Amino acid sequence: MSRRINDSVFNPTSVAIAGVSPSNTGQLFLDSLLHHGFRGRLYPLNHKGGEVSDLRVYPSIKDVPEPVDYVISCIPAPLVPQLVKDCVDKEVKTVCLFTAGFSESKKKEGRELETEIRRLAEASGLRILGPNCIGVYYPKVGLSFALDLPQESGRVALICQSGGSAVYLLRAAAQRGVRFSKAVSYGNACDIDESELLEYFATDHETDIVAVYIEGVKDGQRLYRALKELSATKPVIVLKGGYTTTGAGVAASHTASLAGANEVWDSLLQQAGAIRVYSLEELIDTIVTFSFLPLPQGRRVAMFGTGGGTTVMAADECATNGFMLPPLPQDIQDDLRGFVATNAGTILGNPIDIPMRLGETSYNILRRLSDYEGIDLLVAQIPLCSLGFPLSDAYTLFDFGVDTIIRVHGEVSKPMAIVIHCITSGESWQVASNYLQKCCQAGLPVYHSVASAAKAIDRFLNYYESQPEKRKTLAP
Amino acid sequence: MSRRINDSVFNPTSVAIAGVSPSNTGQLFLDSLLHHGFRGRLYPLNHKGGEVSDLRVYPSIKDVPEPVDYVISCIPAPLVPQLVKDCVDKEVKTVCLFTAGFSESKKKEGRELETEIRRLAEASGLRILGPNCIGVYYPKVGLSFALDLPQESGRVALICQSGGSAVYLLRAAAQRGVRFSKAVSYGNACDIDESELLEYFATDHETDIVAVYIEGVKDGQRLYRALKELSATKPVIVLKGGYTTTGAGVAASHTASLAGANEVWDSLLQQAGAIRVYSLEELIDTIVTFSFLPLPQGRRVAMFGTGGGTTVMAADECATNGFMLPPLPQDIQDDLRGFVATNAGTILGNPIDIPMRLGETSYNILRRLSDYEGIDLLVAQIPLCSLGFPLSDAYTLFDFGVDTIIRVHGEVSKPMAIVIHCITSGESWQVASNYLQKCCQAGLPVYHSVASAAKAIDRFLNYYESQPEKRKTLAP
Numbered sequence: 025m026s027r028r029i030n031d032s033v034f035n036p037t038s039v040a041i042a043g044v045s046p047s048n049t050g051q052l053f054l055d056s057l058l059h060h061g062f063r064g065r066l067y068p069l070n071h072k073g074g075e076v077s078d079l080r081v082y083p084s085i086k087d088v089p090e091p092v093d094y095v096i097s098c099i100p101a102p103l104v105p106q107l108v109k110d111c112v113d114k115e116v117k118t119v120c121l122f123t124a125g126f127s128e129s130k131k132k133e134g135r136e137l138e139t140e141i142r143r144l145a146e147a148s149g150l151r152i153l154g155p156n157c158i159g160v161y162y163p164k165v166g167l168s169f170a171l172d173l174p175q176e177s178g179r180v181a182l183i184c185q186s187g188g189s190a191v192y193l194l195r196a197a198a199q200r201g202v203r204f205s206k207a208v209s210y211g212n213a214c215d216i217d218e219s220e221l222l223e224y225f226a227t228d229h230e231t232d233i234v235a236v237y238i239e240g241v242k243d244g245q246r247l248y249r250a251l252k253e254l255s256a257t258k259p260v261i262v263l264k265g266g267y268t269t270t271g272a273g274v275a276a277s278h279t280a281s282l283a284g285a286n287e288v289w290d291s292l293l294q295q296a297g298a299i300r301v302y303s304l305e306e307l308i309d310t311i312v313t314f315s316f317l318p319l320p321q322g323r324r325v326a327m328f329g330t331g332g333g334t335t336v337m338a339a340d341e342c343a344t345n346g347f348m349l350p351p352l353p354q355d356i357q358d359d360l361r362g363f364v365a366t367n368a369g370t371i372l373g374n375p376i377d378i379p380m381r382l383g384e385t386s387y388n389i390l391r392r393l394s395d396y397e398g399i400d401l402l403v404a405q406i407p408l409c410s411l412g413f414p415l416s417d418a419y420t421l422f423d424f425g426v427d428t429i430i431r432v433h434g435e436v437s438k439p440m441a442i443v444i445h446c447i448t449s450g451e452s453w454q455v456a457s458n459y460l461q462k463c464c465q466a467g468l469p470v471y472h473s474v475a476s477a478a479k480a481i482d483r484f485l486n487y488y489e490s491q492p493e494k495r496k497t498l499a500p
Numbered sequence: 501m502s503r504r505i506n507d508s509v510f511n512p513t514s515v516a517i518a519g520v521s522p523s524n525t526g527q528l529f530l531d532s533l534l535h536h537g538f539r540g541r542l543y544p545l546n547h548k549g550g551e552v553s554d555l556r557v558y559p560s561i562k563d564v565p566e567p568v569d570y571v572i573s574c575i576p577a578p579l580v581p582q583l584v585k586d587c588v589d590k591e592v593k594t595v596c597l598f599t600a601g602f603s604e605s606k607k608k609e610g611r612e613l614e615t616e617i618r619r620l621a622e623a624s625g626l627r628i629l630g631p632n633c634i635g636v637y638y639p640k641v642g643l644s645f646a647l648d649l650p651q652e653s654g655r656v657a658l659i660c661q662s663g664g665s666a667v668y669l670l671r672a673a674a675q676r677g678v679r680f681s682k683a684v685s686y687g688n689a690c691d692i693d694e695s696e697l698l699e700y701f702a703t704d705h706e707t708d709i710v711a712v713y714i715e716g717v718k719d720g721q722r723l724y725r726a727l728k729e730l731s732a733t734k735p736v737i738v739l740k741g742g743y744t745t746t747g748a749g750v751a752a753s754h755t756a757s758l759a760g761a762n763e764v765w766d767s768l769l770q771q772a773g774a775i776r777v778y779s780l781e782e783l784i785d786t787i788v789t790f791s792f793l794p795l796p797q798g799r800r801v802a803m804f805g806t807g808g809g810t811t812v813m814a815a816d817e818c819a820t821n822g823f824m825l826p827p828l829p830q831d832i833q834d835d836l837r838g839f840v841a842t843n844a845g846t847i848l849g850n851p852i853d854i855p856m857r858l859g860e861t862s863y864n865i866l867r868r869l870s871d872y873e874g875i876d877l878l879v880a881q882i883p884l885c886s887l888g889f890p891l892s893d894a895y896t897l898f899d900f901g902v903d904t905i906i907r908v909h910g911e912v913s914k915p916m917a918i919v920i921h922c923i924t925s926g927e928s929w930q931v932a933s934n935y936l937q938k939c940c941q942a943g944l945p946v947y948h949s950v951a952s953a954a955k956a957i958d959r960f961l962n963y964y965e966s967q968p969e970k971r972k973t974l975a976p
Binding site: 049052056156158169170171172184185186187188189191192195196198199237239265266267268269270271273274275277278279303304305330331332333334335336337339340341342343344348349351371373375377407409410411412413414415446448449450451453454455456457458473475 | 525819924925929930
């Protein structure tokens with residue numbers, strides 16, 4: 025019988041951190057928990073004792089006078105077996121090992137250390153997360169591994185073998201409006217592994233969508249079953265790190281993973297009904313799409329934006345990813361022409377290329393397009409630094425444009441997406457960030473290129489087109 | 501006999517701007533010329549007369565008391581034929597028509613207007629750039645179509661059918677350290693076209709590399725000859741807008757272009773010896789590579805950076821684009837190990853995953869790698885927002901890392917590139933921008949993802965691998 029994650033992995037009533045000293049990683053974990061308002065009791069551990077952040081520091085887990093559910097280890101690897109033994113004695117439920125230097129080191133000592141702690145865990149009720157992982161982010165209860173992650177909860181879960189990639193994904197997705205129910209980085213997976221986590225999220229009522237970064241797997245059969253079971257009820261988006269022979273070799277050094285052949289992964293993921301992506305950016309784009317875009321009825325896109333060249337290339341990107349930009353019927357073209365004072369430099373077909381000076385013109389055009397049943401999806405594109413104007417003027421213009429698009433999005437049920445692109449300097453990224461924030465608050469899916477939007481929305485449509493039974497139960 | 505661009509296209513001694521009124525596009529052209537210190541005389545035109553920016557405004561080109569070489573038109577399309585006639589009378593050499601509303605409007609009036617001005621040009625010595633174009637940027641003499649373009653010159657020429665894309669490309673490439681000799685946006689190409697421009701740059705001593713954005717062409721034979729001739733002496737990087745049927749339809753509305761089948765373009769570009777790319781970002785990445793990267797001897801990469809997951813995915817991206825990450829021989833591994841205090845959480849194979857805390861450790865590692873003849877190219881990757889640290893700490897750390905990489909780059913002849921990625925917020929883009937600037941000043945090629953770096957460097961190597969004769973004459 026497979027083991028099941030105990031409640032303390034996500035809901036510890038008390039957390040101890042082994043190896044807290046000024047400005048080390050232990051201190052960072054402590055700061056993150058305090059900053060996120062962790063609800064339970066906190067016990068920093070250091071053999072020197074003392075006090076930190078108004079908390080008493082205990083020399084060892086054994087000295088803590090009360091029960092401890094969850095221990096985060098930031099001590100060196102050779103000291104970990106003793107810590108695990110002490111945790112077993114103390115009846116700790118879960119140890120999260122940030123500590124690295126185990127099987128991923130490819131050294132005999134490291135492998136032996138990992139075998140030793142695995143045996144200790146198997147022989148007791150203790151569960152181990154990691155080693156070589158950053159652990160759990162669960163904003164609802166204030167569990168976090170970094171200071172600057174959102175404190176609000178969402179409906180997306182992240183299972184991420186790599187700790188650094190987990191931090192980046194959470195930060196980057198947060199910028200795009202995504203909030204997470206829970207995130208787990210599980211490193212070498214010496215005990216709790218990807219399959220067990222997938223099984224957990226299949227029944228987690230706080231999670232609607234699951235994103236996965238995985239480097240390797242020990243039990244392919246169990247992974248397949250877990251993925252298939254989870255995919256039956258929730259969209260699962262999977263990024264497989266180490267899909268080339270070269271990358272697989274690195275994965276062995278990173279998380280001691282057997283990466284497996286790319287073709288095997290391809291058919292495993294497809295048969296399990298999961299969605300495969302190939303980069304962190306694609307993973308984020310796909311999460312954004314499943315989180316915010318209502319399911320379009322088909323692939324007929326109307327593209328709305330400014331700039332002839334961008335418009336031509338936008339059309340190419342849509343077509344390349346399986347979308348059509350049907351010509352607009354004469355009556356709609358006539359209506360659109362009625363909204364626009366002058367025609368020079370504008371394209372009123374599909375795509376539409378129009379200066380965004382006039383909020384009311386843009387509004388009328390977008391409303392007319394959204395009413396037209398020959399279009400399944402409206403995509404607006406804001407090419408921030410591609411006008412001859414001084415950039416400050418362009419920022420103001422496009423600010424109007426973004427407001428108008430958000431206004432229409434709030435009024436119509438037609439699926440809409442926005443692309444904010446052609447960004448150049450740090451300053452223009454700052455401006456783009458502000459637009460982004462507005463769009464996110466309005467629940468409008470935002471992308472950074474037409475290509476990435478088209479690719480993600482194509483995956484979204486493919487998912488429901490190839491598994492029509494999910495359209496009824498899972499479609500947004 | 502084909503016509504040849506006259507000197508006034510790039511070296512006018514005097515410029516008139518038709519249709520200057522407060523805060524319109526004519527004013528913008530005037531401001532740009534003043535800001536860039538245009539060396540010749542300037543004549544704003546407006547039928548109301550008056551004065552602007554301390555310059556007398558003449559009611560018409562006919563009223564200008566001195567000869568005028570070059571006229572920029574920002575007046576409505578129906579008024580353009582009269583302007584062109586006046587220019588012929590005045591013996592103006594070139595008219596640049598920013599004015600749109602000609603054949604690209606798909607309307608009879610627009611087509612007729614374009615035919616009329618083409619005939620006027622053909623019957624006289626007058627040359628027309630455009631219509632529907634943003635014209636010429638030639639920083640050396642102070643010609644510019646936007647305020648915020650670099651005033652310094654470089655060795656890259658840009659031929660860009662789309663005006664907005666020209667502005668964006670120049671701005672974005674400038675952020676990556678690229679400076680241009682000349683840039684020309686040529687719109688509908690009713691007279692001066694892409695072929696003539698390609699012919700011009702074949703003999704332009706200020707240009708080493710030519711980047712092209714092209715939507716369509718009228719004379720395929722001439723284009724092929726021009727491309728082939730230019731490619732024989734300079735790398736030519738071509739982005740074809742409207743390469744899908746959908747995009748081609750839009751190109752017809754944008755610049756009245758016959759876009760042509762994608763397969764035809766593919767073989768035309770290949771046979772001409774040009775380099776084909778598929779997006780503005782790829783175009784910039786490829787320009788950066790040809791501008792700054794010394795030609796690697798082969799495809800053996802050493803990857804250096806921080807973060808296990810990023811390192812695994814970096815290896816995948818390299819392998820996908822035809823690069824090898826050969827394992828390091830034992831003696832080098834031993835040397836590297838000697839530089840590093842502790843091994844936990846580091847990967848000292850290839851790729852190398854190491855915290856960038858210690859500038860001296862990174863320096864020693866990079867120097868050792870650059871001395872090793874089993875490696876053709878060193879790629880460093882800075883995953884800005886992928887550490888659990890507070891971001892401000894990460895910024896400081898990576899700042900050290902970037903300095904170290906720049907230092908090594910300045911000392912060794914081994915080809916090196918840097919990837920600054922995993923950027924999330926506007927603030928982190930600002931930080932990345934600062935790193936970028938440092939790298940650009942040092943002549944280090946910078947990319948925003950390992951995938952885009954690998955793709956661009958792959959194109960660079962392919963170019964010389966498939967045309968070995970160019971290795972002798974053109975290779976950097």
